[in-house]
Every structure is written in structure tokens, then in C-alpha cells.
Amino acid sequence: MRLPLPTPLLAVEAADTVRRGVGAVVLATPGDPVVLGPGGDDVEVTAEVTGGAGTTTKPGARWVLGVGSGTPSDWRTAGANLVRALNGDVERGGATTFDVLLTPDADVRSFVLGLVLGGYRFKVTGQDAPKRIKSLRLVGADAEAVRVAADLAAATALTRDLANAPSNVKDPAWLATTAAKLAGAVxxxxxxxxxxxxxxxxxxxxxxxxxxxxxxPPRLVHLTWEGAKTGPHVVLVGKGITFDTGGISVKPAEGMHLMRTDMAGGAAVIAAMIAIARRSLPVRVTGLVPSAENHVSGTSYRPGDVVRHFGGLTTEVTNTDAEGRMVMADALAYAVDELGADVLVDVATLTGAMKISLGVRTGGLFASDDALAAAIADAGKRVGEAWWRMPLLEDLAEDVKSDIADLRQCPPGPGGITAALFLREFTGGLPWAHLDIAGPARSEKNYDEVVAGATGYAARTLVEFVENYGR
Known part of the structure; x- marks a missing residue:
């Protein structure tokens, strides 16, 4: 089965002038009266025109879009709701291109993220795709800001594509081959x-x-970008479990179908590496995606097994459903021993505990280095992805030790923290951050620029972090 990826995305470009004979979108902010932006002089302000973030109305010939108080979230919501409204209008025979008349204080980056990602749609179907808005011109926007935001949006969308792909198609070989094909074009x-x-x-x-x-069988995807000869060598490691039954420690049937997205961390690393290379960023960065399918059979690994990782450390298996840390441990040790890493960042849908702790819109951030933690959190803030730093509690570190092996896979206690402490054992004392995206990697509904399904979380943060780290 061939899958529709990369998903076609809305084309957004900067412009200096308004086109004649083309529909226009006017921006509005709340007030008494509502304040309209450029092009709003002849727009009738009806009761429906409130200026609230994401409100869309068409009181006359022009659309009016509310941008709220102008926070980044407001701008992303505005962009997403506008493209959804225009897509609905296209299905009813409306125009497929518009000019958006920006205000001088427009948050172009957030707005473009909303526009491009709000209309994202992944569906495996034999039917014709519905008609969609094809392009938008942002009058008054800085062209470089539009380009950078579109690149970040494309990374998010590709992450969604890979994570949404069904696992009857998406096995480790497919993921690796697809990554190689996409990377080979850059x-x-x-x-x-x-x-x-x-x-x-x-x-x-x-x-x-x-x-x-x-x-x-499993695979390892190894991506390399040498955009600079000096500076820190950053290694990104992403969990690539293409489907997770839980193995012998089998998961409940309810919700197991969502495990097609259990490689969302690996997808984020692949997409981030492609975006970094497309932008020719002057950085040294490697991406590693250890990929496997955690299945149930007579050859499955068992609770009680002792596994030897790359580099020699051994792990006592206590729960085969804690498979993510097993594959990540190998890749982290490989990055330390073989690749000359200076800093490590891993990202994974690792623990249900983190979803309970932080909900579904915030990622968990663990780090051995304060400056590294701040750099990642700041990068996330700039691109609209929230991270909350979690503690690496040293009083729990001894619980990771095993009586019959070097390490114990699943110690008792707070699961997100003990999982991070387990991974830390493979980082060689290097500056290291662990991003647990078990909550925000999937969504059941639309919000801001997010759509139901895989969200693409962390890809933008990784690109933004790598671009600015060590400068």
C-alpha cells in the first residue's frame, strides 16, 4: 500500500501589494469598538465581528479574522481557524487563494504555523481528496520569517505523516527506507x-x-549533517517503535490501535534532521532512530531476561512494555562511544506516567545540565511547544540498579523519573536532555494549530534548539 506522504501543505508567501480581483482577509482585535486592520475601512462591523482569536466572519466581500490579544497562541489559533473556514468555503465553491492584510505587529511565525498546520489532513482513502485552499499571500510580512515558519511547519507535518502511517505498512524497514528516501533528496x-x-x-x-x-526485523536509521566544522556535535536520538503490543507484558486492547504513533519521537528526529539540512544550518548534528516492532510470539523477549546493550552494560528486564528505553539505551551508548557526541537529546513517547503528570499539551523535560534544559525550554517557547522541567531525583538513582544485572529496567516509584534515570546511565556523563512526549504526541481533538491524531510535537523544538545551541 502506498501512503499519501509527504502530505501536500498550504503554500504561504510574503507580499508587498494587494492583488486586484482576489479575495482579501482583514484582521480584527477586540475593543469597543472592534479595531480593524489594513483594508478594514469599508468593512461592516456586525455583532459577529468580535476580534476574538480565531473568529472568522464574512460580513461582506472580505473575510474578517479575529486575532485576540495577539499572543503566539492567539496567532496560531487565528491561522488554523482561518484555513479551516476557507477550506469549508472552497468545498462550497469558494475561491482557493486569498490575500491576508497583516497588521504591523503581526506575529508572522506563529500565524504561518497556524495557517499551514491547521489545515493538515492525513487519510488513507480510495476517494478523491476534498478541495482545499491552495495559497495565501501575507501582505506586509517579512519573507524570511514566512520561509522559516513554513520550514518548521513542514517538519511538524512530516512528523505527523510518519506517526499517522498505519503499522501494517509502517514496519522498521519501511520507516528506515522512507527516511532514507526523504533524506536522500536533501x-x-x-x-x-x-x-x-x-x-x-x-x-x-x-x-x-x-x-x-x-x-x-529492527533497523537503525543514522542521519548526519555536517553544516559546520566547529561547534558542539549534537546527537538527537528518537524512539522508533513502529507498533507496540507491550510484548509478553501485553497492553490492554483499549487504545492499542494508537500505538502506531509510538515512533513519534523517531519521526520528530527524522523530520528535524531534514529541516536542518534544508535550511543549511551551520551546525554539526547527528540523528539516530533505533526502530523495532514490539510484538508477541514464541521468540519475544521475556520479563526476567538479562540483555546486554551496546557498550556492555546489562539490563534485567522486568516489563517488556517498557521497550522504548531498551532501544534508546543502545543508541545513546553508541552516540557516546562511537560518534564523539558533545551533547545528547533524546525524544520518546516513553511513559504513561508523564501523561498523567503533565497532561496532553506539555512535554516532560529532564536534563543533566541547567543550561541545556533552559535552551530547550526557550526553543520550545519560541516555536509554540511547551516543556516542563522534571527532577532527576538522586534518591531514586540506586533503584535503577539490579541484583542480577547492572541495571533494572523498571524500578518502582515515579515511572517518568525512573525511566529518565535509567537512560542517564547510558549518557557517559555528557550534557543530556530527555524529552518525554507521551502526552502531547497525540491529540483527540483540534486546538490551536494541532489536529486530531499525531501532533508532530517536538520536531520544531529540535530544529530551533539545534540552530541556536552553543552560539
Missing amino acids: PGLGVQVRDEKWLAASGFGGVLAVGSGSSR
Whole structure:
């Protein structure tokens, strides 16, 4: 089965002038009376025109879009709701291109993110796709700001594509091949795909153990961008579990279908690497995505097994459903021992505990270094992704130790913290951050620029962080 990806996205460009004979969108902010932006002199202000963020009305020939108080969230909501309203109008025979007349204080980056991502749609279907708005021109926008925001939106959308793909198609080989194909189209972005034979010869015991129950063997995706000869070498590691049954510690049936998105962290790393290379950022960065399918069979790994990871550390398995940390441990150790990493950032849908702690709109941030934690949180704030720093409680560190192996996979206690403490054992003392996106990687409804399904969370943060770290 061929999947419709990358998903076609709305084209957004900057412009200096308004086109004749083309529909226009006027911006509005709340007030008494409502304040209209450029082009609003002849617009009738009806009771429906409130200026509230994301409100869309068409009192006459022009659309009126409310941008609220002008926060980044307001601008993303405004952009998303505008494109959804225009798409609905296109289905009724409306125009497919418009000029949006910006105000001088417009948050162009947030607005473009909303416009491009709010209309995102992933559906595997035999029917013709519905008609959609094709392009928008932002009159008065800075062209560079539009381009950067569109690149960030494309990274988010690609992450969504990969995570939304159904797992009857998306096995580790498909994910690796797709990543290689996409990366191969970007000049200068190196890509290697390592198969199960290479993983076995190299000692990736965690990846092999998790993948042992599936007839579809594991892979490691290795992406390299050498945009600079100096500066810190950042290694990004993303969990690439293409489907997670829980293994022998099998998950409840309810909600298991959502496990097609359990490789959302790996998808974010792939998409971020492609965006970094497309923008030719002057940085040194490597992306690693250990990928496996955690299945149930007579060859599955078991609770009580002892697994030897890359580099030699051993882990006592206590729950086969805690498979993400097993594959991530191999990749982190590989980055430390073989790649000359200066800083490590991993991202994963790792623990249900983090979803309980922070809900579904905020990612958990663990870090061994205060400056690194601040850099990631600040990057997320600039691109509209929220992170909350969680503690690495040293009084729990000893619980990660095992009586029969070096480490214990699932110690008792707060699951998100103990999972992070387990991963820390493979970081070699380097500056390291762990991003747990179990909550925000999926959504059941639309909000701001997010649509139901995979959200693409973390891809924008990774790009923004890598661009600015160490400068």
C-alpha cells in the first residue's frame, strides 16, 4: 500500500501589494469598538465581528479574522481557524487563494504555523481528496520569517505523516527506507540504514531484544549533517517503535490501535534532521532512530531476561512494555562511544506516567545540565511547544540498579523519573536532555494549530534548539 506522504501543505508567501480581483482577509482585535486592520475601512462591523482569536466572519466581500490579544497562541489559533473556514468555503465553491492584510505587529511565525498546520489532513482513502485552499499571500510580512515558519511547519507535518502511517505498512524497514528516501533528496544530508545483521554484530542487544518477537526485523536509521566544522556535535536520538503490543507484558486492547504513533519521537528526529539540512544550518548534528516492532510470539523477549546493550552494560528486564528505553539505551551508548557526541537529546513517547503528570499539551523535560534544559525550554517557547522541567531525583538513582544485572529496567516509584534515570546511565556523563512526549504526541481533538491524531510535537523544538545551541 502506498501512503499519501509527504502530505501536500498550504503554500504561504510574503507580499508587498494587494492583488486586484482576489479575495482579501482583514484582521480584527477586540475593543469597543472592534479595531480593524489594513483594508478594514469599508468593512461592516456586525455583532459577529468580535476580534476574538480565531473568529472568522464574512460580513461582506472580505473575510474578517479575529486575532485576540495577539499572543503566539492567539496567532496560531487565528491561522488554523482561518484555513479551516476557507477550506469549508472552497468545498462550497469558494475561491482557493486569498490575500491576508497583516497588521504591523503581526506575529508572522506563529500565524504561518497556524495557517499551514491547521489545515493538515492525513487519510488513507480510495476517494478523491476534498478541495482545499491552495495559497495565501501575507501582505506586509517579512519573507524570511514566512520561509522559516513554513520550514518548521513542514517538519511538524512530516512528523505527523510518519506517526499517522498505519503499522501494517509502517514496519522498521519501511520507516528506515522512507527516511532514507526523504533524506536522500536533501543535498548534504547523509543517511545510513543498519539492518538486523549489523545490529547483532555491533552489539545492539536492546534493539534486538525488543524486535525479537516480530517477523519484521529492527533497523537503525543514522542521519548526519555536517553544516559546520566547529561547534558542539549534537546527537538527537528518537524512539522508533513502529507498533507496540507491550510484548509478553501485553497492553490492554483499549487504545492499542494508537500505538502506531509510538515512533513519534523517531519521526520528530527524522523530520528535524531534514529541516536542518534544508535550511543549511551551520551546525554539526547527528540523528539516530533505533526502530523495532514490539510484538508477541514464541521468540519475544521475556520479563526476567538479562540483555546486554551496546557498550556492555546489562539490563534485567522486568516489563517488556517498557521497550522504548531498551532501544534508546543502545543508541545513546553508541552516540557516546562511537560518534564523539558533545551533547545528547533524546525524544520518546516513553511513559504513561508523564501523561498523567503533565497532561496532553506539555512535554516532560529532564536534563543533566541547567543550561541545556533552559535552551530547550526557550526553543520550545519560541516555536509554540511547551516543556516542563522534571527532577532527576538522586534518591531514586540506586533503584535503577539490579541484583542480577547492572541495571533494572523498571524500578518502582515515579515511572517518568525512573525511566529518565535509567537512560542517564547510558549518557557517559555528557550534557543530556530527555524529552518525554507521551502526552502531547497525540491529540483527540483540534486546538490551536494541532489536529486530531499525531501532533508532530517536538520536531520544531529540535530544529530551533539545534540552530541556536552553543552560539
